[in-house]
Amino acid sequence: MYCSSENMLKCPIQRACAKRAACLSATAGLPNTFIHPCRPILTSRRAITLGRCIAANVSTVLPVGEPGRQRNKARQLTLQEQILDAQDAATVLDIVDASLEQFGGVNAVTAVYRISRLLTSRTGRLRRKESEHITSDPRFECLIQTLESKSSELDKLGLENRKRAYQKLRVDADLRAGAALSVRLIERAKDIQGDLMDAASVEDVLLLVEKQGEIFNKVNTSTALHRIARIASTAPYATAGANQQSPDAVLRITRDERFHHLLQLATALSKEMSIVSVSNTLWALARLRCDIHEMNTLLDDLAGRAAATAHNAQPKHLATVIWALAVLGHEPRSRLLRAVAMRVMDTAGDFRAPDVVNMLWAYARWTRLAPLNSPDGLPGAKDVVKELSCVALANLTDFTPYQCANLSWSLAMLDAEVQPRSLASILDRAASDPNGLDDTALTHTLWAVGVKGTVIDGAGGSFQTLLAEAAKRALDRGVGRTGAAGVLWACGHLRVTPREGEADALLDCLLDDGEEALKGKLVQPQALVHGVWGVCHMDGVTLSQKHRDAVFSNVSRLAEAGKMEARYADALRASATGAGLDPVELEHALTTR
Numbered sequence: 001m002y003c004s005s006e007n008m009l010k011c012p013i014q015r016a017c018a019k020r021a022a023c024l025s026a027t028a029g030l031p032n033t034f035i036h037p038c039r040p041i042l043t044s045r046r047a048i049t050l051g052r053c054i055a056a057n058v059s060t061v062l063p064v065g066e067p068g069r070q071r072n073k074a075r076q077l078t079l080q081e082q083i084l085d086a087q088d089a090a091t092v093l094d095i096v097d098a099s100l101e102q103f104g105g106v107n108a109v110t111a112v113y114r115i116s117r118l119l120t121s122r123t124g125r126l127r128r129k130e131s132e133h134i135t136s137d138p139r140f141e142c143l144i145q146t147l148e149s150k151s152s153e154l155d156k157l158g159l160e161n162r163k164r165a166y167q168k169l170r171v172d173a174d175l176r177a178g179a180a181l182s183v184r185l186i187e188r189a190k191d192i193q194g195d196l197m198d199a200a201s202v203e204d205v206l207l208l209v210e211k212q213g214e215i216f217n218k219v220n221t222s223t224a225l226h227r228i229a230r231i232a233s234t235a236p237y238a239t240a241g242a243n244q245q246s247p248d249a250v251l252r253i254t255r256d257e258r259f260h261h262l263l264q265l266a267t268a269l270s271k272e273m274s275i276v277s278v279s280n281t282l283w284a285l286a287r288l289r290c291d292i293h294e295m296n297t298l299l300d301d302l303a304g305r306a307a308a309t310a311h312n313a314q315p316k317h318l319a320t321v322i323w324a325l326a327v328l329g330h331e332p333r334s335r336l337l338r339a340v341a342m343r344v345m346d347t348a349g350d351f352r353a354p355d356v357v358n359m360l361w362a363y364a365r366w367t368r369l370a371p372l373n374s375p376d377g378l379p380g381a382k383d384v385v386k387e388l389s390c391v392a393l394a395n396l397t398d399f400t401p402y403q404c405a406n407l408s409w410s411l412a413m414l415d416a417e418v419q420p421r422s423l424a425s426i427l428d429r430a431a432s433d434p435n436g437l438d439d440t441a442l443t444h445t446l447w448a449v450g451v452k453g454t455v456i457d458g459a460g461g462s463f464q465t466l467l468a469e470a471a472k473r474a475l476d477r478g479v480g481r482t483g484a485a486g487v488l489w490a491c492g493h494l495r496v497t498p499r500e501g502e503a504d505a506l507l508d509c510l511l512d513d514g515e516e517a518l519k520g521k522l523v524q525p526q527a528l529v530h531g532v533w534g535v536c537h538m539d540g541v542t543l544s545q546k547h548r549d550a551v552f553s554n555v556s557r558l559a560e561a562g563k564m565e566a567r568y569a570d571a572l573r574a575s576a577t578g579a580g581l582d583p584v585e586l587e588h589a590l591t592t593r
Helices: 012-019 021-027 045-057 065-085 089-102 105-118 128-135 138-149 156-169 173-198 202-215 218-232 247-255 257-272 275-288 294-312 315-327 334-350 353-369 381-394 401-413 420-431 439-452 455-459 461-475 481-493 502-511 525-536 545-560 566-579 583-590
Strands: none
Touching: 065 089, 065 105, 089 105, 089 128, 089 138, 105 138, 105 156, 156 173, 173 202, 173 218, 202 218, 202 257, 218 247, 218 257, 218 275, 247 257, 247 275, 257 275, 257 294, 275 294, 275 315, 294 315, 294 334, 315 334, 315 353, 334 381, 353 381, 353 401, 401 420, 401 439, 420 439, 420 455, 420 461, 439 455, 439 461, 439 481, 455 461, 461 481, 461 502, 481 502, 481 525, 502 525, 502 545, 525 545, 525 566, 545 583, 566 583
């Protein structure tokens, strides 16, 4: 039986203390005073000890932030050494009396286990009279209650030591049973973990949830979600490669009651999860992209837990957490961002290429979704971007072409400082395998070079290679409207004149009213303006009659819908002549109502 906060206060004296806990703040001059609800203030040793017990279990306030956390850890290590050096049980209780409010779960279990060993004779028998004296001491009672309240911090060895100590000291039968059960459950959870890892299908995982979900621990829960997402993104569930999943398959999974139960377990256990479990859970949710009502509460809980455990996170897990929250569109909280920034500053040199790309991509996405979320506006973001940008630019040979493509877009979105030589290296690396870039990565790279590059970059062979690949895909409509507009804008900004047919292919993709229009994916004003502006600034390139007609048609449609803002209209007027548009006809289209 696990001891909840309610069980922890079953003792009548403890219940009374809880009711009067608020009164403790009024006795600042007597920090160790115990207040009984029906009696005058007492200052006996028992009263003082129980008062400290309440402070340790009810109202302890730990230092906040990384410096405070480090002080806590150092203090707990010191306490651990003192407990292990104690030569008798009374000395351990003296340590408890002096420092119980600073105990962690490991300190508490070590103290109880040490007492049990010190009360055991060389023949292995318990010295009963001395044991009865120690276990009846109120300080020992408080130690046990502290241990129960912090049992979630214990690993397998800690749980086993608690079980042995309870059995040896013959503590309350319920406590002994609970300690024994926790060890059996962790053994069972280990078996379940193996079954989850061996599951060959989503149904196998969901069957385990159905049959044994009631004994899932935090690791089982995060592993189950991770395994479901992993399987769902590979054949036969995937329809477009190993990194994409069938929407129908995901819909079936998210409608399954067993999956909903798994999400409820994750919510209930989130506050006990390590950063690894938080990372696995968030990765699964991001991969599945499921939009169900349980998600909001779960995301808030996981983000809060990530903030609390970021101080000891490995770069891989930290990057996964931030990436997943950005994918899911979760609004970043200041507490999490500050914790992440502090950890990044400590471990930036340990970030590998995928970790750097994921972190920078997440911050760039937050900036894109909410322009007010500039790196200067997100707590710690400016330092994170600067530090990780330096790491990336110093280790570009470790980045794949695809990672370089994502890196270029992130750096452009974040307006990070990039030296010309570094940008050229990123571009060369991305262009070394154009076929390995998906449509989004391809167009993002060209746009990013347009933002951060110069005319020299546009004239280089790497830019021309990627431009030719983008035009080729545009013929097959592999490139979207926004992507085509971004490429045209980049060409105009860098004064690049595309080869014959390349500009037309990109314009067809941008202005086509065929299949994309039938799907309701009409060209948006910003994309239209970027495309026209790009053509205006290309040497020797103007819009064909077909493209001019398409521009006027889309301008009229947007004006009638009230979507043509003044800034877009002004930009079109400024670009009209250079792009080959009749200013009079354009004005007529803009004033259409």
